Amino acid sequence: MTTSQAAFNASAGTSPVLHLEGVTRVHGRGAAEVHALRDVDLKVYPGEFVAVMGPSGAGKSTLLTLAGGLDSPTAGRVLVEGTALGGLGRKKLAEVRRRSIGYVFQDYNLIPALTAAENITLPRELDGVSTRAARREALAALEELGIAQLADRFPEEMSGGQQQRVAIARALIGERRLVLADEPTGALDSATGESVLALLRARCDAGAAAMMVTHEARHAAWADRVVFLRDGRLVDESVSQDAGSLLV
C-alpha cells in the first residue's frame, strides 16, 4: 500500500491495527530507575509498514515487546485491533497474541522438530482449527510466498532465507494482521535479506500491518514510515512519498 493509501485509511476512519497511546515504561526504581520509553504515541494502520530506528538503548526493543503484549507499560495503553491489552486477563491476552499478532525474529525461531507446514499450523491448531483445515491454510500461505515446495522440510533442511520466509508465513496465518519484526534480516546476507523485506512489503501492500525494529537504514527504507527513537522518546519520523516524483 502506498503512503497515500495508508493516509487515506487514517482519514477515512479506519482503525489502527496497533495503537500505542501515551506509553511509558520505567524499569527499576529510585536511583536505578530507567525510562525505557517516555510518552510514546504511535498508530500503525492496515497496509502500513513502519520501521523503528534509533541508537542502542533508545527503547526500540521495549517498544516491540509492549506492542506484542509481552510486557505492560508503566503508563499509557496498548491497543491491538481496538482491544486494550492492559485490561485483559492472562488467558485472553494469550489468545489475542496468538490470533492477532505474528512475530518474526532475527533467528527465525522455528521449532526444529516440526516441518515448515507444521510450524505454521501450530498456532492455528492451538486455536482449535482442525489439523486438516490448518494445513490447507498453511499450504496456501506458503504458496502465496512462493515456497510451497518447502512445506514438508524441517528447519535444518532449509537455508536462513527460506526459514525466514516460513516465519513470515507463520506470522501472517489465519486472521493475524499485525507482524512485529525484530531485526528480521540480521542473520541473512544482503540479497536474501532484501528479498525477505520485499516479501514483508508485499504482505503490507496486501493489507497487513508491520512494525520492524532495525538499525540498518537501507532495510528501514522499505517501510512507509520510519520513526526515530532517542532516550525513549519518539523524536522524528520520515514518510515516503509516492515514487516517481523524485527523479523527474
Add this chain to the structure above:
Amino acid sequence: MSIRHGLLALLDQGPRYGYQLRTEFEARTGATWPLNVGQVYTTLGRLERDGLVAPHGEDEDGHLFYAVTEAGRAELRSWFETPVPRTNPPRDELAIKLAMAVTVPGVDVAAVVQGQRKHSMKALQDYTRLKGQALLADSGQRTDLAWLLVLEQLIFQTEAEIRWLDHCESRLTQRAAEPPVPQGATEAPAKPKRRSRL
C-alpha cells in the same frame, strides 16, 4: 559525470542521432541525470572536433546520424579500463556544513544532524520504492539492469550518508560526556594534536 563517454558508449553500438542518444542515455540511467538535447549536440560537436565521432548521413526525416571513429573506440576502451579518479574528494556540502556547525557557537548540531537524517532517510525510502518498482518491471533486458544498478548506487550512497550521520551523533554524545576543554584552548585554532582526537 561523463556525458562524453556515455555518448561514445551508445554510438559504439551503431550510428544514432541526437534525440535518440538522449532517450537511450536516460533509459539506462532512469533520468537520474537528465540531459537536454542542446547538451547532446554540443557534446557531439566537441567529439567531432576531437575526431572521436563523425557524421554518418541523414535519414528521410532529416535526422543527422553520428558514428564512432576508431579513435573514439580507443577512447571508450581506455575509459572503461581506467578507474574513475578519486584523488580529489568531491566537495560535500553536508561535510562542510557540519564542520562549520561544530565550530560556530550557538548552532544546535544535533538538530542539524537529525534534520539531515530525516531528509536523507526519506530520499532512501523513495529510492527503495523506485527499486521495488524496477524489480517488478524487470524484463531481463540490459537497460533494466543499468537502471537498477544506478538506483542501487544512489541507495548505497544515501545509506553511507545516514551511517555517517549516526556516527556524528554518537561522536557528539561522546564529546558531550567528556570534561570540557579549558576555555583558552577552545579559542585556539585546531592543532593537528587536537584533531587527532576526532
